[in-house]
Amino acid sequence: MISWLRNIRIGYRLALVVAIAAFGTLILSIVTLNEFFNTSYTERQLKTKHLVEASHTILGQYHNLAKSGTLSEAEAKDRALADIRELRYGNDDYFFILDHQPSLIMHPVKPELQGKNLDQSADPNGKRLFREMVDIVESEGEGFVDYLWPKPGYDAPVEKVSFVKGFTPWKMIIGTGIYIDDLREQQFAFLSRYSLIVVLLSLPLIGALVLIIISIRQPLQATLSAMENIAQGEGDLTLRLNDHGKDELGRLASLFNQFVARTQSTIQEFKDASLQLNTLSGEMSQVVAANKQSTEQEKVETQNAASAISEMAGSTEDIANNAQQAAHQTESGLGKVSQSSQDISASMSGLTLLANELDNSKQAVSELTENASKIGSILDVIRGIAEQTNLLALNAAIEAARAGEAGRGFAVVADEVRGLATRTQESTDEIQTMIQQIQNGVQGVTHSVDVAHNHSVETKQSAETAEAMLAEVNHAMQEITSITSQIATATEQQASVANEISSNTCNIAELVDKGASDFDHVSDSAEAIQRLSQVLADKVGQFKV
Known part of the structure; x- marks a missing residue:
């Protein structure tokens, strides 16, 4: 690795250092951006879970009324479905209920799907979302499902995460979902702002890099010219370099002068x-x-x-x-x-x-x-x-x-x-x-x-x-x-x-x-x-x- 770097000019090597630093900053930003998305995504999941658990208690209350004889089971189911159908939160988000067929029992936005068997229904990616909801409830009782679904009033499907939970007494599955396409938009906005900041910071860095390269290259070029004169030119051993400066190049010029003086004495x-x-x-x-x-x-x-x-x-x-x-x-x-x-x-x-x-x-x-x-x-x-x-x-x-x-x-x-x-x-x-x-x-x-x-x-x-x-x-x-x-x-x-x-x-x-x-x-x-x-x-x- 070191021998390979020795084949590259010092100016290019300094530029490589800046490029590596910029690349590291980019990687760090990407990791931070992903962490932000994952945190926001987890918060959305917890929100849907809490909302479903709250609506799940409505089913439990009406089931208790039917169990006590206050309401018949059919009347209790109808009232529970009616109450849940009217529930809204966020940007007009809603709840839905399906059975283990899976058939959709209640959907306030798309009532035309109610009563239909949705076992083969899939999103544009081919994911059978309703079958997966039934499978996760039957295996774990509750869980999250990611899929694509259009927003109310729109036809284009977007990313959505739903939480579903089974209600065993009535063999129902209640769930709700939150769209996460806005998280992608926030990611893109953050990336745009970061790119602009990187560009603005890169301009003075590039200027500073040019000055640093000049401060290194000029003394090196003078040293190379003097050594070339001795090795291939007139052999002037009275030649001396400007050794002002406390950096390595100044030290190199001082050592060069000492070497030439000793060589002069040896000759x-x-x-x-x-x-x-x-x-x-x-x-x-x-x-x-x-x-x-x-x-x-x-x-x-x-x-x-x-x-x-x-x-x-x-x-x-x-x-x-x-x-x-x-x-x-x-x-x-x-x-x-x-x-x-x-x-x-x-x-x-x-x-x-x-x-x-x-x-x-x-x-x-x-x-x-x-x-x-x-x-x-x-x-x-x-x-x-x-x-x-x-x-x-x-x-x-x-x-x-x-x-x-x-x-x-x-x-x-x-x-x-x-x-x-x-x-x-x-x-x-x-x-x-x-x-x-x-x-x-x-x-x-x-x-x-x-x-x-x-x-x-x-x-x-x-x-x-x-x-x-x-x-x-x-x-x-x-x-x-x-x-x-x-x-x-x-x-x-x-x-x-x-x-x-x-x-x-x-x-x-x-x-x-x-x-x-x-x-x-x-x-x-x-x-x-x-x-x-x-x-x-x-x-x-x-x-x-």
């Missing part, structure tokens, strides 16, 4: 230093002689480094041998992984045969189940024959009983036949039970075969996964073998390189010896430094001190 010191640099370049020759002696010492140390590098080359050869042994061990492990992969392949073949055998067993069990079902059907036929035989034997026994002595022998035979039919039926039931048990057992076997088949498939899949993983391991070990061989080769090469480095180090020692003679040329460099010091003096001379 003068640079001029003096360039003269001393010429003297120091002569002393550099003496330092070069001393460095030549140090070079001799470096030669000895270089020879020692060559010996250490030779020892390192021997260690590198040992590392190469160890890398070769690691490659042989990796190749041995690779063979074992290949053997494991072959064993898993053999296991997968066995699992495939097992899955095929389980499929055959499942088919045989299915055929057994089908045959058991056929036997059950045959038993049903036998059971039917036994029942028919039993019925025929019973009929024969009845006929033999009718024949008397002549049919006694026939009756004995009929009893025997019926007994055989009964035993046949019992045997059939036992066979049916056994077949049912066999079918249950077959179903259990079928389930077990299915489970075994699924397990064999899962085991086969696991074996395939393991085979794939072993293949990946095999591939990885092959890569490891290759990398290990490469390491061994690289290590051998490093040993060779180390030997070369040892030889080169000896050559470096010779070069160091040769470099000792090169220090003689450094004296020439000292002369070059003297020339550069003169250039420095010329550059410093560009500033006016």
Whole structure:
């Protein structure tokens, strides 16, 4: 946020402060205006509530007269409606009464609506105001309803708030409403007055802002011009700003003057230093002689480094041998992984045969189940024959009983036949039970075969996964073998390189010896430094001190 503000000119930033203040004032006014409207609106609501409660007592009084027998209920209702119809308050405001249909029982301004069902009646916003009045009375006993309704003598609907309250003994709802469009007009009038005040106050504020911007911009512009002269112009370090004033800009001008004064002094010191640099370049020759002696010492140390590098080359050869042994061990492990992969392949073949055998067993069990079902059907036929035989034997026994002595022998035979039919039926039931048990057992076997088949498939899949993983391991070990061989080769090469480095180090020692003679040329460099010091003096001379 701060970096963004730094991209805006100070004048604009000051204007932004005023704009923010104006915006805050506007927000505060809007909040105050809304608070005024809400307070006035609440007062209107309380007024309607008190008026309805007062008229509600009229209904209560007439109900008590009807209850005591002084008036009939119909007469009491008529008198109550007549009294409430004549009630007025405010700007010819009135009361209305409706039932829970909702149908309008009494409306002094629009009598044409009396007796009509207003359940679907809605204001221009689609609000079913009478239905909402009934709902709020049935749920809470009383309450407020906002809607649009035309004023007496007008057709255009305006904002209105009504308070309704139920009168349970007569199942009536009494209410009254107050128009609140005047509150909106008061809001608009207040907003207009406030806007005028803001405009009148803004004019002197804008004038003051212009003066403030000028008082800030002129010193800043002078400061920028002076700094631009030093940075990109003549480099006049004798330039000074007007530092009168006790504000930050006056302080800035004072600090600028102090900075330029110190810079002026520093440049003068640079001029003096360039003269001393010429003297120091002569002393550099003496330092070069001393460095030549140090070079001799470096030669000895270089020879020692060559010996250490030779020892390192021997260690590198040992590392190469160890890398070769690691490659042989990796190749041995690779063979074992290949053997494991072959064993898993053999296991997968066995699992495939097992899955095929389980499929055959499942088919045989299915055929057994089908045959058991056929036997059950045959038993049903036998059971039917036994029942028919039993019925025929019973009929024969009845006929033999009718024949008397002549049919006694026939009756004995009929009893025997019926007994055989009964035993046949019992045997059939036992066979049916056994077949049912066999079918249950077959179903259990079928389930077990299915489970075994699924397990064999899962085991086969696991074996395939393991085979794939072993293949990946095999591939990885092959890569490891290759990398290990490469390491061994690289290590051998490093040993060779180390030997070369040892030889080169000896050559470096010779070069160091040769470099000792090169220090003689450094004296020439000292002369070059003297020339550069003169250039420095010329550059410093560009500033006016």
